[in-house]
Amino acid sequence: MSTKQSESVSAESIDSQSAASIHLENLGKTFDTKEGTEEVFSGIDLDIEPGTFVCLLGKSGSGKSTMLNIVSNVLEPTEGRVVFRNRDGSEDVNLGHVFQSPRLLPWNTCVQNIEYVHENNPDYEDSHAKRYLDLVGLKNHYNKYPTQLSGGQQQRVGIARALSIDPGVLLMDEPFSNLDEITAEGLREELVRVWQKLDKTVFFVTHDMTEAIQLSDRILMLGKGRIYGDLENPLDRPRELDSNEFLEFRQKAIRLFHSIED
Amino acid sequence: MYTNGKVIFLESTVALLVFWALLAHGLALTDTISSPTLVFASLVELLLSGDWVVHMADTMRRVIYGFVLTTIIGTVLGVVMGMSDFWENALQDYITIGLALPSLFAAIFAAMWFGLSDVTPMVAAAAIAFPFLTQNVYEGVKNVNYELMEMSSAFDVSRNRAIRRVIFQSVLPEWFAGARYSFAICWKITTLAELVAASSGIGYMIEFQMHKLSITGVLTWTVLFTMVILFVEYGILQQIEKRVFAWRQSTEIGIMGGA
Amino acid sequence: MATSDKTAIRGIRLPSSLTARIFGILVGLAAWMLLAAVFPNNLMPFPLETLGLAWGLVESGVAWRHLGATLWRTLWGFVGSMILGTAIGVLMGVNNYSRRFFTPYVVIGLSIPAIAWAAVTTLIFGFTLMGPVGATVLTTFPYIAINVWKGVESIENDLVDMSKAFDITRPRMLARLIIPSAAPFLFSGFRFGLAISWKIVTIAEIFAASSGVGYKLMQTYQLYQFETAWAWAILFIIVILIVEYGFVKPLERRVFEYRRDADFALLG
Numbered sequence: 001m002s003t004k005q006s007e008s009v010s011a012e013s014i015d016s017q018s019a020a021s022i023h024l025e026n027l028g029k030t031f032d033t034k035e036g037t038e039e040v041f042s043g044i045d046l047d048i049e050p051g052t053f054v055c056l057l058g059k060s061g062s063g064k065s066t067m068l069n070i071v072s073n074v075l076e077p078t079e080g081r082v083v084f085r086n087r088d089g090s091e092d093v094n095l096g097h098v099f100q101s102p103r104l105l106p107w108n109t110c111v112q113n114i115e116y117v118h119e120n121n122p123d124y125e126d127s128h129a130k131r132y133l134d135l136v137g138l139k140n141h142y143n144k145y146p147t148q149l150s151g152g153q154q155q156r157v158g159i160a161r162a163l164s165i166d167p168g169v170l171l172m173d174e175p176f177s178n179l180d181e182i183t184a185e186g187l188r189e190e191l192v193r194v195w196q197k198l199d200k201t202v203f204f205v206t207h208d209m210t211e212a213i214q215l216s217d218r219i220l221m222l223g224k225g226r227i228y229g230d231l232e233n234p235l236d237r238p239r240e241l242d243s244n245e246f247l248e249f250r251q252k253a254i255r256l257f258h259s260i261e262d
Numbered sequence: 263m264y265t266n267g268k269v270i271f272l273e274s275t276v277a278l279l280v281f282w283a284l285l286a287h288g289l290a291l292t293d294t295i296s297s298p299t300l301v302f303a304s305l306v307e308l309l310l311s312g313d314w315v316v317h318m319a320d321t322m323r324r325v326i327y328g329f330v331l332t333t334i335i336g337t338v339l340g341v342v343m344g345m346s347d348f349w350e351n352a353l354q355d356y357i358t359i360g361l362a363l364p365s366l367f368a369a370i371f372a373a374m375w376f377g378l379s380d381v382t383p384m385v386a387a388a389a390i391a392f393p394f395l396t397q398n399v400y401e402g403v404k405n406v407n408y409e410l411m412e413m414s415s416a417f418d419v420s421r422n423r424a425i426r427r428v429i430f431q432s433v434l435p436e437w438f439a440g441a442r443y444s445f446a447i448c449w450k451i452t453t454l455a456e457l458v459a460a461s462s463g464i465g466y467m468i469e470f471q472m473h474k475l476s477i478t479g480v481l482t483w484t485v486l487f488t489m490v491i492l493f494v495e496y497g498i499l500q501q502i503e504k505r506v507f508a509w510r511q512s513t514e515i516g517i518m519g520g521a
Numbered sequence: 522m523a524t525s526d527k528t529a530i531r532g533i534r535l536p537s538s539l540t541a542r543i544f545g546i547l548v549g550l551a552a553w554m555l556l557a558a559v560f561p562n563n564l565m566p567f568p569l570e571t572l573g574l575a576w577g578l579v580e581s582g583v584a585w586r587h588l589g590a591t592l593w594r595t596l597w598g599f600v601g602s603m604i605l606g607t608a609i610g611v612l613m614g615v616n617n618y619s620r621r622f623f624t625p626y627v628v629i630g631l632s633i634p635a636i637a638w639a640a641v642t643t644l645i646f647g648f649t650l651m652g653p654v655g656a657t658v659l660t661t662f663p664y665i666a667i668n669v670w671k672g673v674e675s676i677e678n679d680l681v682d683m684s685k686a687f688d689i690t691r692p693r694m695l696a697r698l699i700i701p702s703a704a705p706f707l708f709s710g711f712r713f714g715l716a717i718s719w720k721i722v723t724i725a726e727i728f729a730a731s732s733g734v735g736y737k738l739m740q741t742y743q744l745y746q747f748e749t750a751w752a753w754a755i756l757f758i759i760v761i762l763i764v765e766y767g768f769v770k771p772l773e774r775r776v777f778e779y780r781r782d783a784d785f786a787l788l789g
């Protein structure tokens with residue numbers, strides 16, 4: 001169903017900045033609250049290769065959003081720093097954000113919502129926005145308002161918006177958690193396809209193991225203030241959710257995921 | 263939090279009084295804008311003399327007459343318009359005009375017809391206030407939640423019970439909000455009508471002080487009346503609304519009745 | 522959704538709703554005639570008589586002078602109260618402290634009757650433009666402040682965060698996010714403000730002016746020229762209706778355009 005829509009687009013019609021690497025150096029965050037200080041995590045060192053699809057997995061309250069917000073420059077770290085590096089060594093990297101809810105301006109159409117974030121791009125034309133809407137399978141919805149789209153379609157606009165600024169790194173905080181499972185699964189497939197076309201590093205936060213395995217090259221598990229699990233995903237793409245390899249790897253990952261409790 | 267709110271309230275009141283006092287004494291404007299101390303002294307004198315009781319009672323009586331008339335006309339028309347498409351269309355234009363009608367017109371025409379009697383403020387207030395109540399009741403009746411009515415019939419709830427528990431309950435808050443709003447309009451128009459045609463009441467006294475060119479007098483009566491209104495609005499009406507409609511989100515600032 | 526149902530139903534029933542409207546107008550006219558027949562003519566003139574008198578006022582030019590004066594004061598009173606009300610409303614929306622600081626002003630402002638302000642500003646400013654305008658601003662600004670405040674509160678934090686994440690500058694955020702999202706509230710403040718400004722200006726003109734519709738109306742009352750009062754009333758209502766349907770309603774349509782588009786699309 002979704003394959004048909006995106007076939008019309010060739011990746012060549014979009015010239016894309018190449019993926020950047022992400023480096024967390026001795027990263028730590030402590031919140032000052034009325035009840036005292038609360039350390040979320042500390043001493044985190046991490047290198048993410050350009051072009052990797054990374055999933056950050058953790059239980060509720062483990063600090064996933066906090067880490068993502070630091071990576072995306074919304075929060076200041078208490079210690080350490082985050083560095084991005086392009087393949088040519090420069091550190092000037094665009095970041096694309098996809099949020100848990102779509103966060104679209106309700107009084108603007110799909111195209112206008114994308115245009116909104118191109119403030120500093122003098123070459124912007126609506127055809128640019130349309131190319132990205134095509135890419136996420138919204139060919140016939142350019143001039144619709146968010147209320148006229150389904151939840152899944154709204155999230156696609158959110159993804160198109162993030163991709164349209166040609167980010168070296170795409171940051172996503174549980175973008176599919178508000179959608180029903182079938183829609184979410186379709187969108188995941190499509191996200192992988194888009195990611196394979198465009199050279200992007202993805203930093204994807206989730207609490208859902210199946211989602212992490214379906215999407216990622218690498219799974220990071222966050223808990224008790226540190227990264228206690230760091231798994232390479234050995235599965236080939238495209239991935240069958242009910243294949244033996246998938247289920248086996250899932251078993252193994254779940255065992256590791258729960259090991260923090262003991 | 264709560265005490266903090268009180269402190270800020272105090273700060274803003276004091277700020278206003280200080281500003282006023284500075285303007286009055288600093289720029290020697292006491293003749294033109296009076297001053298907090300002058301008004302306070304005159305207010306105390308007025309309160310002690312007891313002269314205000316008669317005027318306040320007259321005004322309140324007229325407000326209540328007007329409000330009763332408003333409630334009757336406003337509720338009946340609202341229900342009729344909400345239930346019948348025909349009457350909705352027939353009366354809509356009058357409601358639109360009524361909402362826009364300047365209050366002075368109502369006051370003056372009432373005064374022409376009824377002269378120096380309590381009927382003048384009563385009719386003027388009702389003429390201006392009832393369209394607001396009608397509008398609210400009418401929208402309340404229109405917006406009765408039909409899903410709840412369907413639910414009721416699915417559970418075989420009797421018609422009477424459904425009317426009492428669903429329709430009445432969902433229109434009542436709209437009615438009360440409209441009634442409160444039109445109450446605020448009633449006392450504003452009543453003072454206006456008293457100014458046009460009355461020989462007692464707050465509106466009459468404000469005009470009387472105005473013709474004596476006494477700004478202190480005008481302000482004294484204004485402060486007195488404002489205090490009474492604030493008490494009625496927040497000390498009585500808002501408390502009732504809070505109790506009766508606890509399940510609804512309450513509005514922080516109640517009196518909106520347009521002048 | 523509801524809109525679509527209604528439109529469909531209205532499409533079929535148009536004739537009957539029109540009949541109802543015409544019926545309403547006819548009943549109104551009949552009631553007027555009846556009252557005119559029962560009451561002495563100077564208290565309640567017939568509709569045609571009134572229109573004739575109104576036309577006389579227009580022809581002689583008296584109407585223009587006084588309507589013009591009232592319109593001019595309304596304009597300034599409205600502009601002044603929009604400025605003051607918007608400023609206070611924005612401040613109230615910005616943080617908790619300023620909200621609490623200004624709330625008493627708004628609450629007390631709402632409970633002071635217009636005639637009190639009219640008396641005060643007349644004593645202070647005399648028969649100048651500032652008399653009626655001052656009274657209008659002081660009576661009207663709380664209504665606008667409340668609406669603006671609600672508008673500022675209604676802006677979604679999520680969208681502000683999103684804009685920051687995409688490095689949107691403040692002017693663009695203001696134009697594309699803050700103003701559109703507060704627009705319905707700003708508009709209802711605007712509407713309310715305009716409706717009240719008319720009313721207060723006419724009231725203030727009782728004392729604070731020697732021209733204007735309020736002044737004329739009071740004068741006709743004191744001179745017992747009741748038919749003329751009716752003529753003034755009719756003229757003024759016509760002006761208000763012109764402003765309402767010629768100016769405010771079209772503006773309203775533009776402000777709510779994106780919602781309407783969204784509604785219509787649900788039909789298809």
Ligand SMILES: Nc1ncnc2c1ncn2[C@@H]1O[C@H](COP(=O)(O)OP(=O)(O)OP(=O)(O)O)[C@@H](O)[C@H]1O
Pocket residue numbers: 031032033038040058059060061062063064065066067207
């Ligand atoms: N602004 C803040 N001030 C104080 N504490 C905070 C703040 N933000 C987050 N925290 C705390 O930091 C911890 C991590 O929160 P975070 O939102 O990162 O969790 P999460 O892993 O994203 O959870 P979820 O899956 O529920 O979204 C929590 O214990 C939370 O209470």
Ligand SMILES: [Mg+2]
Pocket residue numbers: 064065066
């Ligand atoms: Mg989170």
